[in-house]
Amino acid sequence: MTDYLINSKTPQEYENETEDDNGENxxxxxxxxxxxxxxxxxxxxxxxxxxxAKNKHTKKWYNxxxxxxxxxxxxxxxxxxxxxxxxQLRTDESMNVQGQHAQTIQQNEQYNK
Numbered sequence: 001m002t003d004y005l006i007n008s009k010t011p012q013e014y015e016n017e018t019e020d021d022n023g024e025n026x027x028x029x030x031x032x033x034x035x036x037x038x039x040x041x042x043x044x045x046x047x048x049x050x051x052x053a054k055n056k057h058t059k060k061w062y063n064x065x066x067x068x069x070x071x072x073x074x075x076x077x078x079x080x081x082x083x084x085x086x087x088q089l090r091t092d093e094s095m096n097v098q099g100q101h102a103q104t105i106q107q108n109e110q111y112n113k
Contacts, residue, residue: 036086037077052077 036053051064052072063072 031090032087033090034077034085035088037079037082038084038086039079039081040083041081049083050081 034054035056036051039050039052041048041050052061053064054061061072061074061077063070063076
């Protein structure tokens, strides 16, 4: 599994090729922000699911585990139990971070430790 990114100020950047009306290929920058992670602990025969989700208003992360919900830190979101990652495409209006275009980020080094 590849590393995944969690900080909305440092999104993942991809190049996307599109074809315009004239049949020419155009490259554009596409940015995604992680907003939720589903985790699976266990094996094929059974296990336990938990989830992390980010509140879009407060920008805080929460851990959902059965009937318990608790605020958590970004560092706790990155686990090897990640099963499904949910990303949101940034729109042109949200591509600007503190007056500058968002820069490509480096992969989260915590994951590989």
